[in-house]
Amino acid sequence: MRILLLSNLYPPHVEGGAEILARDIAGSLEKLGHEVLVLTSWYGLSKAQQDGQVWRTLRTVMSAHFDRRRSIWQQFSKLNNYYRDYHNAANAQELQRVIAATRPDALYIWEVNGIGINSLLSVLPTLTIPIVFHLGSYWFPYALSPETEQSNLRLRWFKQLLIGRVPSLTYTSLIGVSETVKQKYVKVGCDPQRFEVIYNGIDARFLDLPRSEKEEASSHSKQLLFVGRLRAEKGILVILKALDILTNERQRTDLHLNIFGDGDEVYINELQAFIQEKRLTGAVTFHGKVPQDELLAYYDRSHIMLVPSLWQEPFGLVIAEAMARGLPVIASDVGGPAEIITHGVDGLLVAPGDEHVLVSAMSRLLEDANECQHLSEAALITVRERFTIEGNAKRVEQHLLHALHGEIANSGMVGVGIT
16 A cells, blocks of 8 residues: 655654654554655755655644734734645645655545645545545644634634635544544544544653663652643643642652743743742753653653643643653543543543642652552553554554545545535
8 A cells, every 4th residue: 555644744853742653653554564655844954855755845834823922013923824824825736746646545644734724625625545634633623713722812703814714624534543532523523433543652662662760869859750842731830830839838849840842932931930939940940852862761760740731632642651661640631641541540630720639649659659650560551552653553554444445434535614
């Protein structure tokens, strides 16, 4: 089977875990005997180019997030990016050109944010090959109703004006990375009979590499870890509030929080201001984005992974990665994390947005080494059974083959969207 994988980004030029997963799936499908071609953007390069089986020929823009906390000028400077996120006729033409040149058996679509969503969707009804979306975010429901609980500038009408009319989502079948994602798409009209949930798999190195011993400044040092994009919906401020309670009210001086990732400058400034106000400077380190090998080492050095998301995460790859390294995880009881973790068995789940509940969960693990060991052992079993890249890729392979051979329920192409 010749597969054309379409993704806004592709390694080594990445922003997050989704692109790394796309590469891992592509590599696994090739090991299973299939030919995988990739059409992606030339993000991170000086110009478009073809690199073997990878066409880095699409233009991309960075996602624009409006925020009333920024100046009017800063808001207006994002208008073009927001518009280009949905409109890019050249990218639609390039998709048609590559399909004509390569003649794939199936089009396998990953992330499309930033490469002209509307323009690409408008091309899909003209294609005669199966179209399978691998959905790891809520980009289509958002396009239909561009507002979220975390929106800091509630101008839905203005955003819809920039987006314009959203073409139908034309597809043969859909893969979602969680039941949470599936329900979001079913809610906007997607056929649940054509929708399969395939959880993300982690890089095999997280399971196979030997675990290093925890490096502690003293026998009492406890390292806390957050990994992800620094945005309000990730709940990092909740961690800092919990750290304030533990450090300043309960007089725990043995805690240190390591934060990995980058993101919203305005939000990062808010976090820094809180740290200064509560005199937590010595207890928090921002590391920014680091190579995966360095991050993996911090998984091993840490005592607790914190994922206090305020929104329904589509999945939560860092949770599965931490579990694979034997690191106990405390996560919000919503969205993808609640599908990964079984509370009290292989991790802990807490109500989102409540620092006092988070403090209780953190104290529970900080004070009970036996429970930490129990959770770590069970978490490793969970990952091996449910979240390996090999198992993930085999299910994707079977899904693509079913789409190719017309074995999907109510087979044929369908479309859903605004009529």
